[in-house]
Amino acid sequence: MSRHSLRLRLGLAAAALIALALLLAGIGLTVILDRVLDTRTADGLDRTAKLIAGRVSLAPDGSPTLSREPPDPRFATPYGGLYWQVEAGSHVLRSRSLWDKSLKLGSLDLSRADAAGTVDTTGPDGGRLIAVVQPLTIGPSGGETELRVIVAEDRRNLAASRTTFLRLLVPALVALFVVLTLAMALFVRRALAPFRVLQADLLAVHAGTRTRLPEHFPDEVRPLVADLNRLLDAQERALIRARDAAADMAHGLKTPLAVLDALARRTEPADPTLSAEIAEQARAMGGQVERALARARIAASGDLRRRSCRVAPVAERLVATMRRLPEGGSLDWVVSVPETLAYPGEEGELMEVLGNLLDNARKWAHRRVRITGAAEPGRQTLALDDDGPGMSTAAIAGIGRGQRWDETRPGTGFGIAIARDVAEAAGAQLVFGRSELGGLRAELTWPGG
Template sequence: MRRDSLRLRLGLAAAALIALALLLAGAGLTVILDQVLDARTADELDRTAKLIAGRVNLAADGSPTISREPPDPRFSTPYGGLYWQVEAGSRVLRSRSLWDKSLDLGATTGDAPSTVEATGPDGGRLIAIARPLEIGPRGAETRLRVIVAEDRRDLAASRATFLRLLVPALAALFVVLTLALWLFVHRALAPFRVLQQDLGAVHAGTRTRLPEQFPDEVRPLVADLNRLLDAQERALVRARAAAADMAHGLKTPLAVLDALARRTGPADPGLSGEIAEQARAMGGQVERALARARIAAAGDLRRRTCRVAPVAERLVATMRRLPEGDSLAWAIAVPEALAYPGEEGELMEVLGNLLDNARKWAHRRVRVAGAADGGGSRLTVEDDGPGMSETAIAGIGRGQRWDESRPGTGFGIAIARDVAEAAGAQLAFGRSEMGGLRADLTWTEPAESGKPRR
């Protein structure tokens, strides 16, 4: 897929946005998890603090005592990660898990329990609940503080477990959403693929207009393209009519010049021959200019195709009726499926000039052969005549005559080359195995059906 592909750019942009959204979602879920873990831990610690507060008593010397310790074994394991402590002024009662250290939470205010951060006996971070407590006879209460704390490393382990599950889940979700959005983009761009195929059918000549069955967002573009096709068709008709009028208007003056040349022939043969030659040259230039006007009017937007074999057979039948044509052996080997990327009139102009040139120069044989393979097509016209030199072949493009012994202006093959190149074909010349001139007309194989694949 090319870098400037709209589908690629939309897909990459969508993938980037999905990745960003999932990253933000993952970060948000992690923050929510931390808050939930803290709230749940604080609630559990507060319940344990209430349990301990219900079991606290004061000794005769005012020291706090506890009738029964909480059952969690971590309270009995040194640095077990779960700690409790009861403070009665300077007297402190603590769990075995604190070993010989105490929790320093500083002063807490108020009668409600508070959640604070503390440093554990092994230097770890703790989340702690400090619950105030008053015991003793009314009026002589002793104020205590019950502290229960848990090491945050246990919470970190839970968080790590959550992330180990979250990351693959988000990655899988990214893949699923990216594929879904890629399919969505592919589907959304389907009208443009259909439009491209329909335009290909117009280029191939199997359709003259684009269908109107498109979504509302694409229909204005289709309407503009159809208006362009209609305008080109009208311009083509006008150009052909103008070319025909021009040809008709110039034929008469050229015919008059030719008649004057013949009339003055006996009196001044040199002048007569020069006038006749210039009249023929002017006729050739007019023919070439008109041919260029016709193919330029056709343009490149709406390419029509035609089958080669029927045109070749009709032209050969015509050549047989021309002088010297009935004495030649004509061989045609053109596949029925071979198609030329132009109108039938254009192919007749190209192939007709090539066959006419072969008729004039061939001794006994003329061969027409066609082939199509690998997406390319070839049409070859060759004869057993004297052939042409490289200098003469180079002069074809300029309309120069390479031999004055045959009638003609020298513009026929040059016109054939112009018409062929306008259709996207290439015309090349060389030496034939038969000894004469070989003309190779090559082009890219046009679409067979032109039917859009949706």
């Protein structure tokens, strides 16, 4: 797929946006998880703090005591990750998990409403803790003692839960990215389907099987289709005008050329040399006009609507015509062309190409003219061989320059040059060489098959 492909660009852009969206979603889910873990942990610690607060009492010396410790075994394991501490002035009662350390929360004003809450602190082993502080007042009226109950949990426990969550989240997001990217690729392919249909319809117009583009396209593509159809109509009108102009020019030049030919014959008794020169120049002018008109027809027909035609029927008709011309009836004409062989142009163009080549073969062949065709994968070939004297390399090169090379035979001598012009305009290649019959081989090739 080309880097200029719209499908590739849309696919890459969609994949990048999907990846960005999933990355942001992953970050957002992680933040939400952290908040949920903090909230749930704080709720659990708050319940434990209230449980401990309900079991606190004061000894005669004012130190806090606990009738029964919480049942969680982590409170009894040194540095177990879960800690409680009860403070009553300078007296501190703490869980065995703190060992010989204390929770340092700094100075909190217990008279304030925000004294109870969630704070972060440092644990006995240096780890970060999330702690809940619960203020408590006990004792008879007028002799109350203010205490605070602190319950804390190591954040490494929360980090482990977060890591487990990420281990599940990352593969899930990767799988979701793959699924969404494939879905987007199918969506892009589906969205660009009208352009593939349009390309197929344009190929049909090129091949000549369709004259206009259908209008059963989505609203977004229909204006483009309408513009292309207007372009096809305009080119059709230009083609008709060019053909009419070429016909008018040909008709208008017939009379002057006929007058020059008549003057040449009239002056022949008095000055044969001048008469021959005038006749020669008139024939040269006729050939040049014929070639110019052929080029005009080719240019006019070189629009989007290329036609195609089968070669075999055209070859049979032209050979039948050649047999009725002088020197044609005595020749052995062999036609071996597959019925599937199709020329990439209109039937009139093929008749002009093949007609000129066959007429040249008729003039120069001794006994035999052969027409063969072949349709190979990606390439189609039409070859014409005769057993005449053939052409020299210099003569073949002169065809491309529009030179008249067959001075000894009737005609203008521009037929082969016209055939090459028409063939090249249709996308075919006409090459000449030595035939295995001994004469000239004209091979016409074009893509297809």
